[in-house]
Structure formats: C-alpha cells, structure tokens
Amino acid sequence: MQNEQNEQNEQNDRDRQGEQATRHNDGHGDTGTAVGVGAGVGGLATAVGLCRAGWAVRVLERRTALEHYGTAFGIHPTAQAALDRLGLGEALRVRAVPYRGAKIRRPDGTVLAALPLERIERKAGRPELLVSRPYLIDALLAELDRLGGVHLAYGQRLTDADALDADLVVGADGIHSAVRTARFGARSRVRTLGTAAWIGIAGFETGVYGETWGDGRFFGMTPVEPGRTNWYAAVPAATTADGLRAAFAGWHDPVPRTLADTDPATWIRYEMRHLHPALPAFVDGRRTALVGDAAHAMTPNLGQGACTALLDAEALTRAVAAHGRSKLPAALRAYDAERRRSAQRVALGSRTLHRFVTARRPALRDALVGLLPG
C-alpha cells in the first residue's frame, strides 16, 4: 500500500515536472540542436518530446522508408501516462483496446492462473492497452508532422557517431546500436537465448486471451483491433515455419486454429535476445543518451519493450526541457537516475520470466503458478 502511494506520488511529481518543463521552456529559450539515430518507437517519441521543448531535431533512419511492419504493443498505464505527457494520449486511446480477462493455461486448456491485468487496472485507474505497432508509428509521425520542423532523413545508416554535429545525440538505434558501441564499447553484447518468437495477426477474434505454457514453448493471444487477434509463439530457435504448426498441434482451441487460419507468409520471426551485461550508464555525461532497445533490449516476456522505450523518451526529453542546453550534463544525469535502474530491473524480470516459462520440466512451474490468485 505504501509502495502504491509512493508510486502514485512519483507519478504526480512527473506530471507536474512535465507541465513545468514545457511551460518553463516556452520562456527560457535555452534550447539547442539534437540528432536522433533510429526512427522506431523510442526515436520518434524522443523527437516529439524534444520538438515540443523547442529543440531543433534531426532523425537519421537507416531504412529507406518506415515499414508498416509488426503486430501489437502492450501499453502499460505508466507508458500511457508518458504518452499523455508527450501529447499523444488521445491518439493512443482512439485505436487501442483494453486487455482484460487473460489467463495462463496448460496445453489442454486447464486454467492455471489469471494474468494480473485487473489488479494493474485497479491500481492505476486505467487498463493495460494493446495497440497495433504500425498505428502507433503512424501516430508518432503524424504528431511530428503537426508540430513541424523535425527533419526525418531516411536511408541514413549511422556509422560514425563522432561525426554527428549537434548539442545532443540520442541513440535510439535498437538492439545493435551503433551509438552504444561507439560510446560504451562492446562489453554489453547481444545474447541469444536459443528461443525464437513468431508473431502474427489472425483475421478473427478468438475471445480467448492470455498465454498457454507447454514444455519449452508457449503461445499467447491478445486483442488488438476489432475482428483481429494478435498472437505470439515462442519455440526452440531451430523450429521452422512448417514446424510451428506441428509444435502446437493438439493444444487447446483456438491455438491450432489461430495458426491454421493465418498465412505463414505474414508471420514474423525473430530470435529472443537481450543485452548482457547491463550498461553502467545510459548517458556519456557530455552529449549522448541511449533510449529503448539501444539501452536495454529485453526479451518480450513482460511485453515492456515499447513501454520502456516510451518511458525513456519522455523522461529524457522532460529532463532536457527542464535543464536546457546550458545544463545538458545535468539533464543527462537526471535521465540516467530516473530510468536506468528501473529499465534494467524490467529487463532482468523479463529474462527471468523467459527462463521460467520455457522450463523443460514444467510440472514444478505449473504447481507454483497454480498458487497465484485465480
């Protein structure tokens, strides 16, 4: 209870600081130039925040266009509040759908426990939301268009971070971040976990949501839009597209039906990866900050990849707006203090959950989960 009160107080402080920073900055004009590397969720949200704070922003993106690619993001209430502070809360709510009533099941369909979504909703006063990735990217781009003045340069793969000419450099260039390597070396490396995630969208609503945990594999389903279901499957990395349907044959309805009814050509596969060891800092103390996967790429088990990127972007831009260009090192320190431990805790939690869920002898795991409130 005390923790909840503290979290609420911290949230209120952040809201107040966000308002003050925006108001303050309108007046002090202590702004500068920024280059963001990467136009994913983290890079675009950072560009929105900096632009609102009056900074001149350029974004470099290696892709020649932003692909309408990807399935869905879970947006936790804290990340919704960050989007509110970035002026994007309404755009999110127009299309996002609430996530409720999700269960953890055995492959035979037996319910082991409920996902704690209703508890999160009661505590935060708003539900966990799901939104399509392409829609969120479009909403961020539309906000940049509306604000005007941000130069988004496509087909620009950064190779030399030292050559960037700006007061502030933001590395939002994802898990293989060139900015991270240039500033922090290669000690914190991308590690694979021997598991692959396959994701897709089924063209019907299953109405059955949550995760089903089997032996070294799991399958998840969430709402995403009316008439569609977001699904994800984690399997040993060697599993082929053909093998994916076989890996879930015999599981409870609608798992095999969801895979049977979606075209494998639309499935997306990626290796489960994370950064290890954790970075000693998200900032270089002078002019560089890392946000999102560049700073703390994590396994997707807690569904926090986009949330943490949004929280980073909002915290960084709030600190920069509050301190101004003349006190940029203080802004970077404030950002690091607010976000690093928190994001790294989430990454560790996600990695631990990954190990737990993909256990090869699931009996003990299921017994433990069965002790959770139903």
Ligand SMILES: Cc1cc2nc3c(=O)[nH]c(=O)nc-3n(C[C@H](O)[C@H](O)[C@H](O)COP(=O)(O)OP(=O)(O)OC[C@H]3O[C@@H](n4cnc5c(N)ncnc54)[C@H](O)[C@@H]3O)c2cc1C
């Ligand atoms: C195309 C795509 C689809 C995705 N789909 C999903 C999904 O459906 N569900 C899900 O949960 N997660 C998905 N993710 C991952 C998710 O978006 C991220 O884990 C999370 O949102 C953190 O975002 P980010 O902005 O930090 O990193 P990312 O989303 O990885 O964005 C990094 C950006 O930087 C660019 N970049 C990389 N290197 C350079 C360079 N040297 N120079 C310039 N630009 C560079 C990349 O092209 C990319 O656009 C997807 C990521 C991508 C890139």
